[in-house]
Amino acid sequence: MERTLREFIAYLSVEKGLAANTLEAYRRDIKGFAEFLKKSGLTGFEETTRRHIVAYLHNLQKSGRATSTLSRNLASIRSFYNFLFAEKRIEENPAADLESPKLEKRLPRVLSTQEVDLLLEQPDCRKIGGMRDKAMLEMIYATGIRVSELMSLNVPDVNLEAGFVRCIGKGSKERLIPLGSVAIRYLNQYLLYSRPKLVREEGERALFVNQHGKRLTRQGFWKILKKYAQLAGITKDITPHTIRHSFATHLLENGADLRSVQEMLGHADISTTQIYTQVTRRKLRDVYEKAHPRA
Numbered sequence: 001m002e003r004t005l006r007e008f009i010a011y012l013s014v015e016k017g018l019a020a021n022t023l024e025a026y027r028r029d030i031k032g033f034a035e036f037l038k039k040s041g042l043t044g045f046e047e048t049t050r051r052h053i054v055a056y057l058h059n060l061q062k063s064g065r066a067t068s069t070l071s072r073n074l075a076s077i078r079s080f081y082n083f084l085f086a087e088k089r090i091e092e093n094p095a096a097d098l099e100s101p102k103l104e105k106r107l108p109r110v111l112s113t114q115e116v117d118l119l120l121e122q123p124d125c126r127k128i129g130g131m132r133d134k135a136m137l138e139m140i141y142a143t144g145i146r147v148s149e150l151m152s153l154n155v156p157d158v159n160l161e162a163g164f165v166r167c168i169g170k171g172s173k174e175r176l177i178p179l180g181s182v183a184i185r186y187l188n189q190y191l192l193y194s195r196p197k198l199v200r201e202e203g204e205r206a207l208f209v210n211q212h213g214k215r216l217t218r219q220g221f222w223k224i225l226k227k228y229a230q231l232a233g234i235t236k237d238i239t240p241h242t243i244r245h246s247f248a249t250h251l252l253e254n255g256a257d258l259r260s261v262q263e264m265l266g267h268a269d270i271s272t273t274q275i276y277t278q279v280t281r282r283k284l285r286d287v288y289e290k291a292h293p294r295a
Contacts, residue, residue, distance in 0.1 A: 001034045004045055008083050017172045021148055029076035045084060050094045053077055074098060108245035108275065115234055116141060116246055122228040125186075128194045129211065133224055135183075135190035136208055139165070140240065142183035144247030144265055147218050147240035153207040155191070160184050169266035177264050248276045 009027055012018045018026075036056045037048060056077075057070055074095075081095040111119070120137050124130035140150055149167050157166040163184060164176045179187070200213035208216045221240060229238045236242070244265070251261050262273040 001038070001043075001045060004084075004089075005030050005034065008080055011083055012079075019148075019170060019172065022170065025072070026076050026079070029073045030080050033073070033077055045080075046090050048081075048094050050098065053095055053098060108249075109236060109242055110249045111234070111236065111238070111242060111246045113250060115232070115236070116243075116250075118232040119228055119234065119238075122231045125189070128197050131186070131190050131194035132198065132208060133228070135186045135194075136221065136224070137228070137243075138183040138186045139179070140243050141247055142180045143167070143177040144244045144251075145169075145177065146244065146266075147221055150240075151208065151216055151218055151221060154205040155207050156205070158187060158207060160188055160191075167266070171268075173266065175263065175266050245276070248273070252276050 005027065008030065009023055012026060013023055033053075033056055034045070036059065037045070037052060040052060040055075042048065042052070053074075057074060060070055060073060078095040078098065081090070081093050084090045085093040120134070120141065123134035123137065125134050136150065139145075140147070143165055145165070145167050146169070149169055152168065153165065158179075159165070160179070163179045163181075165179055167175050167177055169175060195207075195209065198209050198211065198213055204213060204215075206215035208221075210216045210220055218240075225238060225240060225243075229236075248261050248265060251264075252258070258270060258273055258277065261276070262270050265273060267273045
């Protein structure tokens with residue numbers, strides 16, 4: 001089973017060109033399914049039936065996993081068995097025609113503009129690390145990029161004169177995102193005064209580096225974000241994706257068109273972006289109910 005899984009991941013990497021994070025998600029999902037099959041007495045993926053897949057999904061559901069997790073696992077399993085079927089390693093595809101569980105439509109958690117302002121005011125730009133943190137926070141709010149995309153940026157990806165950042169997103173798709181004047185100002189200060197003091201090797205390409213001069217990790221950024229959220233007195237549970245959600249919502253609230261927001265976020269399907277219109281409608285309803293005398 002382990003060998004077959006490695007071959008599948010290699011296929012996704014070479015043929016599909018999927019990003020490392022996506023490959024790891026596929027590996028994790030199929031590995032969990034393989035462990036379930038072994039406990040069920042199966043010795044190979046070719047022995048799997050539709051019943052085994054359904055039983056696995058029920059097992060995940062009983063353990064309290066979210067519907068989105070079930071849906072993602074089924075998508076991974078379906079892709080895996082499509083691969084085995086195409087490679088003629090199985091005669092029948094047990095995952096064919098299995099429907100994904102219906103997702104609960106949960107609105108993304110966002111920060112208000114006042115909360116964003118509070119958050120962005122926290123880094124102490126008189127310190128080397130504080131200047132870096134300020135530049136990072138301003139950039140992620142200015143662009144709405146994913147934290148993995150932010151951490152993978154190299155210095156040449158940022159063009160401060162033209163005012164844009166070149167980003168490689170999911171599926172290795174490239175997009176250009178505008179940078180606001182505030183983000184440009186702090187990025188310029190970081191590159192001039194802070195980064196040269198952090199970097200220890202001349203050939204380091206990473207835009208954002210840690211105290212050891214190496215590329216900052218997602219976990220490192222997460223800790224930084226949590227620290228400043230606490231300093232700002234924000235009680236909401238903030239993740240890097242909360243900033244991305246806030247970026248999209250604030251753009252739409254201020255008149256940006258959906259297609260432009262979709263392009264900046266790097267969404268393949270506009271229906272993914274449309275969730276933010278529900279957030280703005282909900283806010284509009286709240287304002288109406290508070291302000292209208294006969295609401």
